[in-house]
Amino acid sequence: MERVGSGGHSVLVERDAEMAALVDVLAQVGQGKGGVVILNAGPGVGRTALLDEFLCKAAESGARVCAATGSSAEQDVEYGIVGQLFPPNGGLSAGLRLARAIGRRDTGPDPDVDALFDMLCREFRQRPVVIGVDDAQFADAPSLRFLLHLVRRLRTTPVMIVLTEPTGPDSLPPSFQAEVLRQPQCRRLGLLPLSRAGVAHTIAMHVDEAEAEAETTRLAADFHAVSGGNPLLVQALLTDHRDAHRRDQEAAIGLPATGAAFAKASLAWAYRDDPVLFDVACGFAVLGESATPALVACLADRGADAVARVMTALDTAGLLDGGTLRSAVVGRALLEHVDVETRAELRRRAAGLLRVDGAPATAVARQLLAAPVAEPWAGRTLLAAADKAMRDGQTEFSLDCLRLAGRNATTEHEHAAVVMARVRIGWEIDPRLVSPWLDELVGALEQGSLRSADAAWIVKHLAWQDRFPQAAECLRALTERAGPDAPGATAELHAVRHWLRHSCPPLDADAPDAPDLGAPRTAQPRQVSPASYAAEVLGQVLTEGPGEYTIGMAEEILRGCRYGEAAVEDLEAALLALLYADRPDRAVFWCDLLLNQAGDRSTGTSVAILSGVRAEIALRHGALHAAEQHASSALSAISRSGWGVAIGSPLAALVQAATASGMSGAAGAWLNQDVPEGMFQTRHGLLYTHARGHYHLAVDRPAAALDDFLTCGDLAKQWGMDVPTFLPWRTSAAQAHLALGNPGQARTLVREQLARPGGSTPRARGVSLRLLAATSELGQRPALLRESVSLLENASDPVELLRSLADRCQVLHEVGAPAKARMTARHARTVADSCGGHTLFRKLFKDEEPENTAEADGLTGEDQGSASLTAAERRVIALAALGHSNREIGRKLFITKSTVEQHLTRAYRKLGVRNRTDLGDLLAGTNLAAGASAL
Structure with a gap:
């Protein structure tokens, strides 16, 4: 890296130590002692620039400078380098004659050699001589023999010889190096790429002064990341940066601009009269992050030793990082100089090599996208790559793989597999995208072109899209496949039926000839993932209530899953199993962990479903604002139509959070949203109807509320999902009965709930006792409410706790304990402060609101x-x-x-x-x- 200064000299960056070493040898030459320096560097690191700058300094010091440059095109020209150093009509013409005499002596004695050498030495002693040969590896053999003749006699000859060579497969011949390096007056200097500070210094010399220091620092970091500090590429990046800045100032913002200069520089360092270097570098560029020395050797059709030498050269040039090209930008620029057919052939060969080597499907697919291969394995590889890319959030790449796989599909089975993959990936982006393809898949299922796993998937998502009749037909087709001779179909039927039981119970109930899924399993292994057991675990919780076994199973499933590796419906089922087993603390831990694994993704079906679950968990914790935020995130992650029948869950969370917060207007607005009719035949519809009932209670419509709650109860009992930890419809209906003046009916419902599986959990029992107190004699209420408060404090549900504290405060007033009532109200205010439930507190404790600041902290007067x-x-x-x-x-x-x-x-x-x-x-x-x- 250089820049011409005001006096015509170049300003080199981070080359002070090397220049000082050269100047030191030159000083010894002035004292009559010769010396040899070999400058060694990777391509583009600047050995030529350093040599040129030193030769200028040597000439200025009074030394006679003789310079030559080697070239592969002239490597066969005898005495070509010597002829450049000592032209026939120059002052040192004896040098050329001496070289020829040395060549003749190789075939016999030549008395002219010593005489010519003495003549040349007399000319050398007139003033120091510096001989510089750039790219000495291309020197012809006679010239190298002449240089060795001089090297052996440098102890008494005032001559400095400077040779440059590249690091890599095409350096100086080993025999020449061995002869030179054993001489005591010889030394080798290796040049390294620029550091980030060196790149910043280079940029500061070239960019406009108007550019701020911060901009220079940013450019230095970006340039170093792309170039590895290679001076040739840094200079090219600077040129392209200035060009982009002149065309459009905004174009210079962001990643480094790479244009014509960078492309030419990439060719310059890669070719350099060295076909081995170019071929191997292209191999690294084609293979990208999948490159290994063995694969590159096969692709470039070069030996392992040649690849190793090129890797050394590229590494010393700053162009490799961990065995692969530091920047894909360099690889792309390099491949621009390869003709289209050759590049396509390299890609096809790379795809085959990577497949045989067991590389990830995505790595093989990237080669296939650049150069398709008409092989049976290509389609399967593209489908596998599309699935993996979708799970990694690489949507566009996934779709590209599917498009190519679709073009290459030749059979009905292959075409169905492509459509199925497209539907799966489209569903992950937004379920509304898959509707046009579902009909085609139904037809493929009827023709027997789909696997059992795909058939089960179609059943689920037809139900999701509120297409229950078609889902029933597909379920019937899957049922017909199941049997002792088809364990795979039986296992998939088993899994999908369990999913239907807790998601769309009517579909499961109407299934023809449904096997008894509760019967003991046979010894036949299940051909499904462990995560698929989550549906069974959730079903067990909804049927039997909480249990240590189901809690342990749910946690075991989640412990073995990561975001993107397991189906999101399985993750949802395991999380809900914990939540409905009254373990919201564990559910929030695992749900937050999964959302954190999703990274910065804010869209997609998986994010939407997990955010919806997180909203439901927040409601159980009484975190109303958090519930609203998570539910809103769930609805914005995919389209409203994409939510299908499952939209009932996030809407229920929004309605319930707004209602509990006292914002009945917002709750009513959410209830005015259009929802699919089939939603009311699902678990999501139960949650929605239950939340709507509480909205009716809040706006003083107890009869409408009671109707909603009793409807929930009828369906919950009919579907075998009647556990209070999932849907406490009895206590909700009891509240409506109390509002209607029916305490006896309310009491009956509360006692029923206490007797249900899960009715004794802290939250469910705490709410039940509060309502039981409302239906009991005055003397029994304080004890019931005291226990209710204690249970709800342990359940970590501040909203229900506030309601119990409000009832206790009222009862304490009624039994003549105003001081205790005030203490209870004070405690409730603390609870409201902790959860942001100030609106609810004001509604529940309106008679306890202090009239002035003094009363806000207790009583007035002596009794405070x-x-x-x-x-x-x-x-x-x-x-x-x-x-x-x-x-x-x-x-x-x-x-x-x-x-x-x-x-x-x-x-x-x-x-x-x-x-x-x-x-x-x-x-x-x-x-x-x-x-x-x-x-």
Whole structure:
């Protein structure tokens, strides 16, 4: 890398040490001692630039400079290099005559040699002589013999010889190198690519001064990443950058501009009169990240030793990184100089080599896309690559593979396989894209052109698209295939039937001659992935309620899955199994992990479904704002029509979150969205109808709410999904009955729910006890509500906790314990602050809202409640609440028994209680209780 300075000299970057070494040898020549320097560098690193700059310095110092350049075109011209160094009409013409004399002596004695050498030495001693030969590897043999003759006599001859050679397969002949390097006055200098700082310095010398330092730093990082610090390529990038900047300033923003200069530079370093280097470099360019020395050797039809030498050359030039070309940009620029037919043949051969070598299907497919191969394996490879690319988020590449596979399909089975792959990938992008292809797949299924796994997939997604009659026909066709002689079809039927049981129960119930899926399995292995058991686990939770076995199985499934590696419906089933088993804490862990594995993807069916599950989990945690965010993300990840019947789940989450937040207008707007009619025959429809019922309750339509809840109950019982941890329709209907003035019916429903599988889990039981209290005598309510509050605190559901605290506050007022009621309201305010439920708090505690700031912290006057307690009084009552005697409290706090009694008397008065029993009841479920436990 150089730049011409104001005095005509070049400014070299990061070459000070090498230049100093050359100047040092030149100084020894001035003292009558000769020396040899071999400059060695990879292609494009700048050995010629360094030699030229040094020869200029040597001439300025008074030395006589003799220069020559080797060329493969003149390698057979005898004495070609010597003729350039010592022209016949020049002052050192004796050099050419000496070279010829040396050549004659090889065939016999020649007395002229010594005389000519003495004559040449007398001319050398007039002033120091510097002989520079660039690309010395192309020197003709007689010239090399002459140079060796000089090297052997440099101890007493004031001559400096500088030779340049490339690193790689075409360096100086080994015999010549061995002879030269054993001379004590010889040294080798190896040039390295520029560092990032060197690239930045180079850019600073060339770019406009108007460009800021930050821009230079950015360009340096980008240029170094592409070029590896190769000066030739850095200079080309600079040229293209300036050209792009002149054409359009915006074009210079972003990745480095690569144009004509970069393409020419790539050819210049790769060819360099060295066909081996060019062929091997093209092999690396074609194979890209799949390149290995063995594969490159096969593709370039060169020996392993030649490939190794080229790799050394490319590595020292900064062009390799980990055994492959540092930048695909370099490879593309290089291949532009290969004719179309040769390039296509290289691609086809590369595809075959990679396939035999067991390379990933995507790597083989990239070669096939550049040069198609009419081989049976090509179609299968393209389909496999399309599937893998889709899972990796490479949508366009996946579709390109499918288009080529479709053009190459020749049989009905191959065509059906391509269409099936296109539908699978299109479904992952957005299910609305697959509708035009489903009819064709149904026809292929009827003709027997589809595998059983594909047939099961079609059943699921016809149901998803609200095409139940066609789904039933496909299910019938799959059922006909199943049997002892078709274990694969039986296994797929088993999996799809379990999926239908918890997704679209009517389809499963109407299936003809359906085998008993609950019967023990035979010893025949299942031909499906372990993740497919998730549907069975979810079905077991929905049928039997929570259980340690199902929880363990769901976690085991999720532990063995990663985003993109398992079907998203299996991931959804495992997550919902945890959620409906009343383990939202584990469900949120695994769901967040999967979403994190999705990276920055914000669209696609998998992201949409997982975001919908995450919204449902957030609702169970009472995180209303988070539920709204996740549900909105789910709806925006794919189109509304793409959601099909499953749209009921994210809409239910939005409606329920808005209703609980007190935003009934927003909830009503979501309910006004058009939904598929078939949605109401699915699990998603149950969730939607249940959420709509709570909206009716919120807007004072208890009769409509009751109708929705009872409809949910009828379907849940009919479909075998009647567990409170999934759909607590009984407690919801009980709320509607209470609003209608039917406490007896409400009480019956609550008791039924408590007896159901899953009815004793903390959340379900906590809600049931709250409603049971509403139907009980006044004297029974405080104890029921106290237990309800305790259970819901353990369940980590702040929304339901706020409702129980509100009922408890009201009951405490009714039984004449206003101080306890105020403490309960204060605790509720803390809960509302933690979950953002201020609107709900204001609605539930409107009678407890303080009228001024002073009341916001407790009571007024002498009786100010817990807020007016002193620190000493708090410590005393905390220990008293734990059952310690006055004497024990005094010993713990280092105060007298009398002082303890005084603190307790004042605290009782402030809190409005009469004894320690009342104090324990008052502290239950409050922040003071936590303080008591800490002490």
